[in-house]
Amino acid sequence: MKLRAKATLRSTALSVVGALVFATLASPAGAVAEGTDQSEASSGVITESLANVENANPSLLLDSVASGTGTTKFSNGEATIPSDLSDGITMRGEDGERFNIKLPNASSAESPVTHFDGTVMYPGETSANSVIVSDLGVQMLTTIAGADAPVQYSYEVVLEEGQTLALIGDGAAVVNADGSSALIVGDAWAVDANGADVPTSYSVEGATLTQTVEHAAAGDFAYPVVADPVWFLPAVYRCLAGLTLSGPQITRIITTGSPGSIGGALGLAILACLRGK
Numbered sequence: 001m002k003l004r005a006k007a008t009l010r011s012t013a014l015s016v017v018g019a020l021v022f023a024t025l026a027s028p029a030g031a032v033a034e035g036t037d038q039s040e041a042s043s044g045v046i047t048e049s050l051a052n053v054e055n056a057n058p059s060l061l062l063d064s065v066a067s068g069t070g071t072t073k074f075s076n077g078e079a080t081i082p083s084d085l086s087d088g089i090t091m092r093g094e095d096g097e098r099f100n101i102k103l104p105n106a107s108s109a110e111s112p113v114t115h116f117d118g119t120v121m122y123p124g125e126t127s128a129n130s131v132i133v134s135d136l137g138v139q140m141l142t143t144i145a146g147a148d149a150p151v152q153y154s155y156e157v158v159l160e161e162g163q164t165l166a167l168i169g170d171g172a173a174v175v176n177a178d179g180s181s182a183l184i185v186g187d188a189w190a191v192d193a194n195g196a197d198v199p200t201s202y203s204v205e206g207a208t209l210t211q212t213v214e215h216a217a218a219g220d221f222a223y224p225v226v227a228d229p230v231w232f233l234p235a236v237y238r239c240l241a242g243l244t245l246s247g248p249q250i251t252r253i254i255t256t257g258s259p260g261s262i263g264g265a266l267g268l269a270i271l272a273c274l275r276g277k
Contacts, residue, residue, distance in 0.1 A: 040124070040125055040126070041124045041143050041149075042128075045224055046143045046224075047121070049225075049226045052193045052195065052226070055195070060191070062132045062134035062136060063135075066079075066118040066133040067114070068114040069112055069120055074135050076094050076136075076235030077093045078091075081112070085129060086107055088106070088158075089140065091137070091231065091233065093182075093233045094233075095234075097182060099157065099231075101156070101157050103129050104155065105150075106129070108125055109123070118133070126149035127145060127153070129141065129143075139228055139229075140231070141227070144225040146224075151213055151216060157207050165204050165206070166204060167203070170202075183232070183234070184233075185231055186232065188227070189228065190225060191225065193221075198221055200214065211227055213227045
């Protein structure tokens with residue numbers, strides 16, 4: 001769900017850094033050779049992957065309000081990004097609700113590297129994680145470096161008593177005992193280095209959300225591939241309700257389509273609502 005206030009900055013930053021990475025790799029922009037594995041999911045490969053997404057569809061990426069690891073307060077809560085990814089990402093809503101989410105392959109993640117737009121990157125072996133804290137929630141991206149990387153990436157959510165994790169439409173939600181949504185996950189998406197859509201979907205088992213990315217199935221995708229879930233706190237739902245949208249409409253907006261689904265005309269209204277203006 002993309003609000004465009006910082007779009008020019010993010011696009012320019014990623015394009016410049018991406019150009020440097022591409023020059024270093026002696027590879028044309030946006031396309032590591034199809035079927036070619038990279039040695040590791042380094043910070044350079046992560047930066048390249050995000051630049052590819054920005055060039056292909058900037059609405060897929062949120063705008064960062066963070067400046068690195070640690071706790072960042074935003075309009076409807078706060079998020080803590082750890083130095084050790086094994087600690088998970090902690091989100092707190094404005095009503096005090098606390099959520100902790102464990103990211104894929106966290107035990108093998110390297111020390112975090114902060115991109116100058118605030119995105120925190122955790123290099124890895126065949127895949128890597130990136131975290132973007134925004135006014136709408138937290139985006140957790142996976143960069144898949146090559147065809148030998150896994151196709152499944154799991155996020156374990158620490159649930160409170162009475163809560164369940166369930167699929168809703170093309171996304172998912174942490175559901176309270178009374179049926180209300182405590183945390184909402186946007187729909188699954190994945191794109192390759194050329195901007196082509198990669199088949200992907202979510203599944204749920206207990207408190208674990210798993211994204212399956214079929215990057216190796218067809219054998220003709222360009223690496224690095226990027227996939228993500230975006231985790232939205234309840235305040236986003238309440239602000240959409242304040243715009244006279246119905247419950248089913250709100251769920252459809254949040255769990256269907258790209259992260260830019262509530263951008264455009266609604267974006268400024270939602271930001272004003274979240275910031276109490």
